[in-house]
Amino acid sequence: MTFRTTLRLAVAGAAVAAAAVLPLTAQAATPVLKGAVGPDANFKITLTNAKGVKVTTLKAGAYKIMVSDTSAIHNFHLTGPGVNKDSGVKAKGLLTWSVTLKKGTYKFGCDPHATIMKGSFTVS
Numbered sequence: 001m002t003f004r005t006t007l008r009l010a011v012a013g014a015a016v017a018a019a020a021v022l023p024l025t026a027q028a029a030t031p032v033l034k035g036a037v038g039p040d041a042n043f044k045i046t047l048t049n050a051k052g053v054k055v056t057t058l059k060a061g062a063y064k065i066m067v068s069d070t071s072a073i074h075n076f077h078l079t080g081p082g083v084n085k086d087s088g089v090k091a092k093g094l095l096t097w098s099v100t101l102k103k104g105t106y107k108f109g110c111d112p113h114a115t116i117m118k119g120s121f122t123v124s
């Protein structure tokens with residue numbers, strides 16, 4: 001076996017190993033959702049998926065919810081089966097919540113302005 005052949009085999013072997021690892025990594029990735037509220041003058045609250053599309057239905061399972069709360073008068077409060085997460089009204093910041101969503105209806109909203117700042121989605 002020449003040195004060149006040995007090198008080729010080594011490169012091919014590394015490519016096979018990488019290909020075998022990649023699908024596992026993709027499967028293990030937890031879906032990310034993005035919640036947003038604020039700034040103060042913006043009386044809107046949103047929950048979108050990684051593509052920026054409004055969340056209306058989801059499959060049960062583990063999710064990572066990244067919440068951007070840029071307001072000291074609004075909060076992002078998510079409630080539903082097994083979940084009660086609140087970014088805090090006075091608090092601001094970027095939060096990451098790891099949640100397990102179960103079958104049912106989840107609601108999110110801003111507590112001080114619950115009648116106008118709200119949303120919901122269902123998990124099946």
Ligand SMILES: [Cu+2]
Pocket residue numbers: 043073074075110111112113117
């Ligand atoms: Cu509010």
